[in-house]
Amino acid sequence: MKKFSRRMVGEEVGGRFATPENVAEYRARRLSCRVLLEIGCGIGGQTIAFARHCKKVIAVDIDPKMVRFAKLNCKRRGIKNVEFFVADGTDEEFVNRVMHRNRIGIEYVFCDPSRPPSEDERSVSSMSPSPQEILSAYHWVKGIAIEAPPQLTPERIPFECEKEYISLDGQLNRLTLYFGEVVMCESSGVMINDEVKRVEGSPTDPDSWNYVDTLEKFAYEPDPAVVQSRLLPPKFSIYRIDRKRILITSPHPLESPYFKNSYEVVDFVRGSEMNELIRKVNEILIKEGAGKAVLRGNVNQKDYWNIRNRIEHGLKNGETFHVFIKGDSAIVMRVLD
Template identity: 30%
Template sequence: MGKKRGVSGLSGFAREAFGSQSQFLSTEASQSSQSPDDSFISTQRNQPSGPNTTSQEPTLPPLKRRKVGLLGPGQERYDATELVPFYTDEDEVPDELRKYFSQRLRLFSLYDSGALLDHVGWFSVTPEAIAANIAERCRCDVILDAFCGVGGNAIQFAMRCERVIALDTSLTRLRLARHNAVLYGVADRIEFILADYVEFAKSYTSRNHSMQDAPNYKRKIDVVFLSPPWGGPGYIDGGAASAINQLIPPTPTPREWDTGKASTLDHPSYSLSDIQPIPGKDIFALTRQITKNVAYYLPRNVQLEEVSALVSDEKGEMVEVEEQWMGSKLKAVCCYFGGLVSGQEEMW
């Protein structure tokens, strides 16, 4: 499905497709001077100005030589080693993260080689095997990872797609994602953008509508991968709507119906209304203005009736729900729409 990668790099894609990149950057990033090769680290020093400024070059203290980090010599500008702890022993790990640390090689197979995660990343990153499976289903030219976090999905997309646009609202997580992408050797195929997805999507659709008749305008996103925040580890208890959901029997997954385990579920169902930063139904509707091909990564206890209702107005359109298992544990579901659905490729 889609096309295999035939080129490397994503030079200037976001800037050409969506206008000046700075409009998507937060104040923290947009106020810094940025070079084309380093979108997140200031590479210039402030120059003196005012009546006492002379034509003579100012004397600046020598730049401190940065220590070689986890990425090794020659990769210092992309290395995010100093941003977060790199745990090598369970005794170093905070109690609330220890269960995730024990599964670190499932999250990143190259963890011991220097992959980095912030506190949120430990419990929100997609396990690597699951990310690889989703990426294979989403193989295409250009894919947008709307909430990239520390890069687990973006890295796998870059291994299978020509171009990846990776968004996040956290500068720290973007730097960690780029660090991890360099470690996996795919950073040159990912455009990391500090942006709020909702604002980005609105700007993209508005710009595309105004330029769709322009000659040679080919800036198109084939697939959008949605993995928005579920509300933290407490999502399994029903999120913000748990008081209501306690009264609603959780929706069994197909596997649970088949194995007769539907009556053993002990978690309230998860509502799309608990998705952040805006309700899941609204995020989906906005995304479908970009492309019909959407992969929606959702909690394993999501209400499937709400998922199917997302396309209830689309005559004859199917939704494919794929369970994501790690060993004997169901971790999540990924819901495919549009041309990503088996038997519905004509919608691509």
């Protein structure tokens, strides 16, 4: 996924964790104000967006290399309303300095804390600085926004705040925690594609959702931002593929901003072993005139292309189908526009 429309200096070093341009633009519009303090600016992807929507941005990072990259990226884009600092954004000396100089002016604080590159399970406790440190240091501002790992579901976030989950092109991308006057609701899901869609409300317990055992004629893949924010409407009938994947199913066509993919269920087949399952799926795809098959479900990554190439064997020009693997069975579905 291309994160920036123009190359960023330092992208090869800090680009992995940099905020994609479309996401940065959305958050900058939401946090538009006169003066904003950004803690953990990195190479400046979010900084540039903030600078376009705020009169002034104060950007700080503990890594001087990142600040140097961010300065260069702003300069190359003609941005002159950002003041940079190399510091720990919650250090008492820095907080007193910025408070003394800008207490009247700073309205919002945005922080992207550092986190381990990988963990067995994402946790608020691994964020540095912690949300508690940020809230305590900048208790005097009107609003605070803190980026958190999007793997955290609402019930695992021990703060009274808005939890906003963002997907980009159908993939879960960011979680932002909002405090103070920037809070709009308890939980929200934002879907960024060619346009921006937003849903909001109070999260529900997934154990209370309406799960069904039968897949009807039509199936719909909900956007992960809606699933993670726990905002699926209770009226939906939910068919579980595996621990991570669910489908909304209905005997009739549905339309909803919650969906990222829509399908017509073609067949449900079983196989005593994988080779039999692959053969049956391939026969169905050829019969249906498929041109391409995307393999979904709990498939070992090292086996993915071997299985996909075999189920696509002999396919010619035609429609795209998705094949969901569910244990010893497969669901073959035609992709609808």
